Amino acid sequence: RKEVEQDPGPFNVPEGATVAFNCTYSNSASQSFFWYRQDCRKEPKLLMSVYSSGNEDGRFTAQLNRASQYISLLIRDSKLSDSATYLCVVNRERDDKIIFGKGTRLHILP
Amino acid sequence: NAGVTQTPKFQVLKTGQSMTLQCAQDMNHNSMYWYRQDPGMGLRLIYYSASEGTTDKGEVPNGYNVSRLNKREFSLRLESAAPSQTSVYFCASTPGEPNIYDEQYFGPGTRLTVT
Numbered sequence: 001r002k003e004v005e006q007d008p009g010p011f012n013v014p015e016g017a018t019v020a021f022n023c024t025y026s027n028s029a030s031q032s033f034f035w036y037r038q039d040c041r042k043e044p045k046l047l048m049s050v051y052s053s054g055n056e057d058g059r060f061t062a063q064l065n066r067a068s069q070y071i072s073l074l075i076r077d078s079k080l081s082d083s084a085t086y087l088c089v090v091n092r093e094r095d096d097k098i099i100f101g102k103g104t105r106l107h108i109l110p
Numbered sequence: 111n112a113g114v115t116q117t118p119k120f121q122v123l124k125t126g127q128s129m130t131l132q133c134a135q136d137m138n139h140n141s142m143y144w145y146r147q148d149p150g151m152g153l154r155l156i157y158y159s160a161s162e163g164t165t166d167k168g169e170v171p172n173g174y175n176v177s178r179l180n181k182r183e184f185s186l187r188l189e190s191a192a193p194s195q196t197s198v199y200f201c202a203s204t205p206g207e208p209n210i211y212d213e214q215y216f217g218p219g220t221r222l223t224v225t
Contacts, residue, residue, distance in 0.1 A: 004152065008150075031210065032210035032211055034213075042218070042219075043200055043216035043217060043218050043219055044153070044200070044214075044216050045216070046213045046214070049213075087152070087153070091210035096210060097155065097168075097169075097208075097210070098210050098214075099152065100145075100152040100153040100154075101152050102150060102151060102152045103152070
């Protein structure tokens with residue numbers, strides 16, 4: 001299993017729909033999980049941290065499944081402005097540094 | 111506050127030329143980082159610095175040097191640019207010592223092309 005793996009997409013979703021994507025990780029001892037958002041030709045920005053109990057911020061919900069070693073991001077009532085690449089971030093075992101996934105591209109269609 | 115700033119925004123170099131990418135942050139953060147981002151690849155850590163005067167290698171340090179001039183500034187130097195260094199370079203900072211829990215604050219990036 002790769003250290004961090006994401007479906008690259010693109011996910012083409014109509015406005016108003018719900019979309020979810022996952023990120024799998026290989027380090028069963030990982031303690032740190034994030035979702036970052038990166039707009040086209042811009043820098044990554046933190047979207048939300050992912051806690052063991054799951055967390056919600058408005059239309060966004062992040063979940064952690066330790067047993068299956070993945071985190072998920074759910075976006076409800078999607079907006080055109082949600083179009084971006086979503087990067088999964090996890091800490092890895094060999095040097096306890098964080099590692100960024102390659103990202104999942106999301107296109108919200110009008 | 112400007113956050114993290116980077117110069118230049120774009121640069122084209124010929125193979126063998128040298129240049130320095132500049133990064134500065136005004137958030138009084140202790141740690142600073144340099145990443146590169148290539149198509150189809152995740153962000154990869156080149157070097158990082160936990161404090162003024164200290165630097166450490168990341169995942170892909172070969173062909174680069176860094177300098178933590180003071181708490182605000184962290185520069186990345188390419189001594190002899192190669193086409194394989196064509197990439198988008200991001201500088202980032204975090205408040206405390208490098209750890210796995212802090213949010214990373216990124217600069218706008220430098221798009222470098224080496225021909």
